[in-house]
Amino acid sequence: MTIRRVGVVGCGLMGSGIAEVCARAGYEVVVREVSRVLLDGGLARIDASLRRGVERGKIEEAAARRAREAIRGTITLADLAESDLVIEAVIEKMAEKQAVFRELDGLCPPGTIFASNTSSLSITELAAVTTRADRVVGMHFFNPVPVMTLVELVRGLQTSEETLEAARGLAVSVGKTVVVAKDYPGFIVNLLLVPYLLDAVRALELGVASKEDIDTAITLGLNHPMGPLTLLDFVGLDTTYYIAEAMYAEFRDARYAPPPLLKQMVLAGRLGRKSGRGFYEYGRS
Ligand code: 3HC
Numbered sequence: 001m002t003i004r005r006v007g008v009v010g011c012g013l014m015g016s017g018i019a020e021v022c023a024r025a026g027y028e029v030v031v032r033e034v035s036r037v038l039l040d041g042g043l044a045r046i047d048a049s050l051r052r053g054v055e056r057g058k059i060e061e062a063a064a065r066r067a068r069e070a071i072r073g074t075i076t077l078a079d080l081a082e083s084d085l086v087i088e089a090v091i092e093k094m095a096e097k098q099a100v101f102r103e104l105d106g107l108c109p110p111g112t113i114f115a116s117n118t119s120s121l122s123i124t125e126l127a128a129v130t131t132r133a134d135r136v137v138g139m140h141f142f143n144p145v146p147v148m149t150l151v152e153l154v155r156g157l158q159t160s161e162e163t164l165e166a167a168r169g170l171a172v173s174v175g176k177t178v179v180v181a182k183d184y185p186g187f188i189v190n191l192l193l194v195p196y197l198l199d200a201v202r203a204l205e206l207g208v209a210s211k212e213d214i215d216t217a218i219t220l221g222l223n224h225p226m227g228p229l230t231l232l233d234f235v236g237l238d239t240t241y242y243i244a245e246a247m248y249a250e251f252r253d254a255r256y257a258p259p260p261l262l263k264q265m266v267l268a269g270r271l272g273r274k275s276g277r278g279f280y281e282y283g284r285s
Pocket of ligand 1 (some may be wrong): 048049050052053056058118119141142143144146147148190225226231235
C-alpha cells in the first residue's frame with residue numbers, strides 16, 4: 001500500500017521527532033496534541049530541531065522549510081482521519097493508548113494502519129480495542145528521533161504481513177534501520193536497557209558511587225555516549241518509570257521493579273531534562 005499522509009498522535013519528545021522525520025522524508029503530516037499550549041511547545045521543538053539540522057549541515061534550508069510546511073498541527077483527533085498511517089506517541093500507559101486507538105478506530109477508514117511508538121506495552125493488547133487488529137503494528141523510535149537511526153518494528157499476534165511491510169517501508173524511507181521483534185514486553189532494546197538503567201539507580205541508592213562517577217565509569221569504561229543516569233534524564237524519569245512498571249507487571253521479576261528513588265523523583269517532579277531537573281540540573285528548554 002502507498003503511504004503519503006502520516007498522522008501522529010502526541011507532539012511530545014517522541015511525537016515531535018516522528019513528525020519531523022516523516023515530513024523531512026516528504027510525507028504530509030498532521031500531528032495532534034491535546035491542548036494548544038502543548039501543541040505550540042511541540043511545534044517549537046520541531047522548529048528548533050530543523051534549525052539545528054540546518055546548522056549541522058544535515059538538511060538544506062529550503063528542505064527544512066518544506067518539511068515544516070508539510071506539518072500541520074491540530075488539537076482535533078478527527079483531523080487525522082485522512083491519514084494512510086497513524087503513529088501514536090502518547091504517554092506510556094495502556095489505558096491512554098487504548099483510548100486513542102478506540103477513538104481513531106471510529107474516525108479512520110478500515111484501511112488505515114495504526115502504529116504505536118510504545119516502548120514496552122503489548123501491541124496485541126492495544127489492537128484488541130480496534131476492529132482492525134491485523135492493521136496494528138509497533139513502530140518504536142529512539143530519542144532523539146532525528147539522530148537515532150533505529151526503528152524496532154513489533155509484530156502483534158494478529159499483525160498482517162502487509163501491515164508489517166508498510167511500516168517497514170515507512171521506517172526505511174525516513175532513513176531508519178529496521179529490526180523486527182515479536183510482541184514481548186520491552187521488545188529488544190528495552191528488554192535489555194531497562195534493567196541496566198534501574199540497576200544504575202539502585203547503585204546510586206546503595207551508595208556504591210556518586211552519580212557523576214557512575215556515569216563517568218560507564219561513559220569511559222564502556223565507551224557509551226552517555227552514562228545511565230544522564231540517559232535516564234534524557235529519556236525522562238517518568239517514561240522510564242512507566243515502562244518499568246509495565247514490564248514488572250508482565251514479568252513479576254525484581255529486575256524490572258522500579259527502585260524507590262526513581263518513584264520518588266517522579267513524584268517530586270524531577271523528570272529529567274524536560275522538567276529542568278532529574279539526576280542533574282538543566283536550563284529549561
Ligand atoms: N537533525 C539532524 N541531525 C542532527 C540533529 C538534528 N536536529 N541534531 C544533531 N544532529 C546530528 C549531528 O549533526 C551529529 O551528526 P554527525 O555525528 O554526523 O556530526 C549527530 O547528530 C550527533 O549530534 P551532536 O553532536 O549534537 O550530539 P552529541 O554527539 O553530543 O550526541 C546524542 C548527542 C546523539 C544524544 C548522544 O549523546 C547519544 O547517542 N546519546 C544516547 C542516546 C540514546 O541512547 N537514545 C536512546 C534512548 S532509549 C529510547 O529512546 C527508547 C525509549 O523507549 C526509552
